[in-house]
Every structure is written in C-alpha cells, then in structure tokens.
Amino acid sequence: MNKKISVTVAAAAVVVSASVGFIATQALADTAPSDPQPTHAPYKHNQAGESYGSDVGIRSLSEEPTLIAAIGVHGKHGYVRSNELNLPSPKSPEDAVRQMKNQSARSIDVYEADSKTVIDTFLIGAPDGASVVSK
Template sequence: MWYKSYIGKIIIIGVTLVACLTVVMLGFGTKIANIFPNKNQTPAPVYPTNENGQTYGSALYATSPNTEPDLIKAIGVDGTVGYVRSVDLNGPMPKTPEEALELQRKTPSVREIPLYAVDGKTVIGKFKIKNGETQIFTDQPNN
C-alpha cells in the first residue's frame, strides 16, 4: 500500500511542475522570443549615392522593390554597362487588380528605356525590356 501514496506524490509533483512551466512560458515567452530575432530577415543593402543624391548599384540583394537603388545596374542593347532608373524599369504601380490587368494588356512585349551613366542624367544607351525575360547583374567581377 505504500506505493499508492508514493505514486500520488509523484503525480502531484508532476502536475505542479507542468503548471509552473506553463506560467513561466506565458509570462516570459514573448521576452524570450525577442532575444532571438528571425534569422531569415536579411537587412536591406546600403548603396552608394551619386552627386545628384540617387542611390546606384545592383538590385540583386534588394529585399523588396522598396529597397532597390534608384539607378539599377544594367547592360544596354550594345553591351554598354550603365544604369536604368528603377521607376522606368518597374513602370507605374497599379492601385487595383483591374488596373493591373489593363496595364498588362497595354504593355508591349518589348519596350526600350534609357541607359544612364552613374550620374543618372547622361544617357549612354538603350535598355530593352522583354516580357518574361530577366537578367541579374552583380557588382562583383566575373571569375
């Protein structure tokens, strides 16, 4: 009969431990979670700025369209390396799904935008945008 009282004490101790752990986790859970930030969040890149106050560089490491540089590195139709304006590249942003469909219908399959020098003013060539084709350029030299 001694084992019945022993089992009862073990059950009471176990329930007490679970209750204490629950209270601690509810009380400190959010504070503990804030100590360990989400490792998947990549910081936005820092771009150099030209004399006109525009940022420039590769958009490869941009975490969203909002973190792209003002001037995005590109290669023109004749092989000239320069920059295209982000606003020219992305075009107008639709406000509704209907407007997005209309813009998509009106956009030609191939369009050309100016290719600029790093100053963002001097036009040095043309850049073609073809629907469905993407090329990514980095600031690192080829190995």
C-alpha cells in the same frame, strides 16, 4: 491513485513546456533588432544627388536606388532609372488586369552613373527576336 499522479505529472509537463516556450520566445524577441537594417550595401550618390547601385538584397521598392545597376543589350554595364523600370502600381484589381493585358515589350535607356550619358538600351519583357516598343 496512479491515475491522479499521471494526470498531475502530465499537467506539470504541459506547464513546464509552455514556460520554456515562452522564455525562448522572449529571449529571441529581446535579441531581434527593432528597426531592421537594410540588407543591401550603402548606395553611392552622383553629383545630382541621385543614389545608384545594385538592387540585390532590397526588401521593398522604397529601398531601391534611383539608378539601378543593369547590363544593356550590347553588354554595357550602367544604370536604369527605377521610375522607368517599374510601372506605376495598379489602383485596383481591374487596373492590374488592364496593365497586364496592355503590357508589351519596351526599352529604356542605360546610363552612366551621372544619369545623363546614355550608353546602351535595356529591354523589358522582350524575348529574343521580339519587336520592342521604344519609349
């Protein structure tokens, strides 16, 4: 008789535990936003309509501004073009390997927020004293 009570109590405990877990999961799901908001501050826009600002807090490249905040080699604060900073995504694993093998240090311009005035140079993948392939 004691075995029967123990089995019944254990089964009831499992049902209660599962129910509590389900209710807690549902409560969390009900409070989670269905459309998560960006984690970065709203971007400013220049006269050409291009967004500019920091890319800190973005979750994907689609959230990047057109002009990303950067500091050039001479210490000037400005912006680099995201399409110059980010190489095209590889189309296949072989393409990715090829890109990695052919990757060399390079430089891109640092602009004022107007995206026209070049104020400095930004080095990508260049250790101190390394030669750089200019754009």
